[in-house]
Amino acid sequence: MSRHFRRREFLQASAAIAAIQVLPSAVQASSANAMLRTAHIGVGGMGSSDLSSVSSHPKVEVAALCDVELARLKSAKARHPHAKEFRDFREMISSMGDKIDAVVVSTPDHTHAPAAMTALMNGKPVYCQKPLTHEVFEARQLRLVAESKKLPTQMGIQVHSDSRYRRAVAIIRSGAIGKVSEVHAWSFKNWGYDGGPIKGEHKAPDTLQWDLWLGTAATRPYVPTVYDPGQWRKLVDFGTGTLGDMGVHIFDTPYDALQLTAPKWAKTTCRTPTGIGHPENNVVQYEFPPTKYTTKSLIWTWYDGPKNAPPNAEVVGLPAGNKLPSQGSFFVGEEGMLLLPHVGEAKLFPEKKFRDYKRPEVASANHYHQWVDACMGNGQTSASFSYAGPLTEALLLGVIANRFPDTKLEWDAENLTVTNVSDANKLLKRKYREGFEVKGL
Numbered sequence: 001m002s003r004h005f006r007r008r009e010f011l012q013a014s015a016a017i018a019a020i021q022v023l024p025s026a027v028q029a030s031s032a033n034a035m036l037r038t039a040h041i042g043v044g045g046m047g048s049s050d051l052s053s054v055s056s057h058p059k060v061e062v063a064a065l066c067d068v069e070l071a072r073l074k075s076a077k078a079r080h081p082h083a084k085e086f087r088d089f090r091e092m093i094s095s096m097g098d099k100i101d102a103v104v105v106s107t108p109d110h111t112h113a114p115a116a117m118t119a120l121m122n123g124k125p126v127y128c129q130k131p132l133t134h135e136v137f138e139a140r141q142l143r144l145v146a147e148s149k150k151l152p153t154q155m156g157i158q159v160h161s162d163s164r165y166r167r168a169v170a171i172i173r174s175g176a177i178g179k180v181s182e183v184h185a186w187s188f189k190n191w192g193y194d195g196g197p198i199k200g201e202h203k204a205p206d207t208l209q210w211d212l213w214l215g216t217a218a219t220r221p222y223v224p225t226v227y228d229p230g231q232w233r234k235l236v237d238f239g240t241g242t243l244g245d246m247g248v249h250i251f252d253t254p255y256d257a258l259q260l261t262a263p264k265w266a267k268t269t270c271r272t273p274t275g276i277g278h279p280e281n282n283v284v285q286y287e288f289p290p291t292k293y294t295t296k297s298l299i300w301t302w303y304d305g306p307k308n309a310p311p312n313a314e315v316v317g318l319p320a321g322n323k324l325p326s327q328g329s330f331f332v333g334e335e336g337m338l339l340l341p342h343v344g345e346a347k348l349f350p351e352k353k354f355r356d357y358k359r360p361e362v363a364s365a366n367h368y369h370q371w372v373d374a375c376m377g378n379g380q381t382s383a384s385f386s387y388a389g390p391l392t393e394a395l396l397l398g399v400i401a402n403r404f405p406d407t408k409l410e411w412d413a414e415n416l417t418v419t420n421v422s423d424a425n426k427l428l429k430r431k432y433r434e435g436f437e438v439k440g441l
Helices: 007-020 046-055 070-079 091-097 109-121 137-150 165-176 211-216 241-245 247-257 367-375 385-401 423-429
Strands: 035-041 062-068 084-086 104-105 126-127 153-156 178-185 265-269 282-288 294-304 327-333 336-342 345-349 409-412
Touching: 035 046, 035 109, 046 062, 046 070, 046 104, 062 070, 062 091, 062 241, 070 104, 070 282, 070 423, 084 091, 084 109, 084 137, 084 294, 091 109, 104 109, 109 126, 109 137, 109 367, 153 367, 153 385, 165 336, 211 265, 211 282, 241 247, 241 282, 241 294, 241 385, 265 385, 282 385, 336 367, 385 423
Parallel strands: 035 062, 035 104, 062 084, 104 126, 126 153, 178 294
Antiparallel strands: 178 327, 265 282, 265 409, 282 294, 327 336, 336 345
16 A cells, blocks of 8 residues: 555545446546546556557547556656656545546556456446456456446457457358367467576665555565566466466457357366466366357367467367467367467368358457447447456466366356365455455455
8 A cells, every 4th residue: 555545545535436426427428529538557568558549549538647667657647748647546546536537457467356446436437458357256246347337348358359350250150160169279478487486585666666566466575577577477476377368369269259158167287386477388178068159069278388389280180281370279160170370360271162262351440449439438349348257257267277287177157166176266266465455356
């Protein structure tokens, strides 16, 4: 907690704001001349890109900027000199009140849910980077609250709106390759850490508010280059590994195209868990219940890390002589196969059969502007929390399976319970650090 903003003051201010929020201010601000006043939590790295993309909409006015690292905050402020600056997102949302209409969350994974839920509970539509949350329980709660408050939301899976991905969805749903029995998906990236305990203790730079960066996670010493910037993705307390980072992009199109729901089970082949970092190499398998686009069941296999990805073409059933891209997905249907590179046009097999196939004409959409328009009362988002929540839950079950190698985790999605491994249920929801509790989570 910021020493300048006591917890009691924060809770009192939050309660006052919640009491006066009858309708989301962004929905109220949908007249022809209105501007959507946005607040941005995390403005470095991907946050900087999100800030540029959202603010490129002609109806957006950047009203507030928040980052725990001063240099990133000042860089964003230089681009948006009229925006107010904050280090603590809770203080920003509380003090700005009805001076902001919508919130963009671009923080490390472990802060996605706390920041997004704080905004939702105060009646603000939210754009949140992927993966939606760090834990399964958080994903469920964000979806439920967003739906109950009828707030426009969007998860930051920008390729979801790319014409190449939308065309692949249309091809699958057209029945061109028949009902799908298998999906293979992979990323060569290594957002894992197989090393031992992180040692050392250093004074955090004066420009970094380390306690606020840790947020809901347990207190620990600052160690340069280990956590920030970027390396947090490798560590179980902050990130979700390659599966959570790239998997959410690559899972998205098959999950959407096949209209999948919750998996029946997940099982991972990887090294023994350390409790510190995600494994550097994983093979994760799921079984999903049938839909109208699949056979009686669907087996989904994910491969990541330098040893596993991409898999051999023969393993996924690709005809000899073909090579898989470093990231992508492969659909095995009863009438053919589809290879979708990340990011590229789909390829259909057998090539001779589909030589004259006429591909659907599908246009791209601006993923960010789609959300802004929805906040202004125009149209809907395509990756709202109603979609992103279940997708994230399924993905994160595989991340949990990394902690129980070679064990099939049987999943009861309705009750958010692993039915056969009780210890796995402890990883569905974490206890937030004292002083960083969030209503709704």
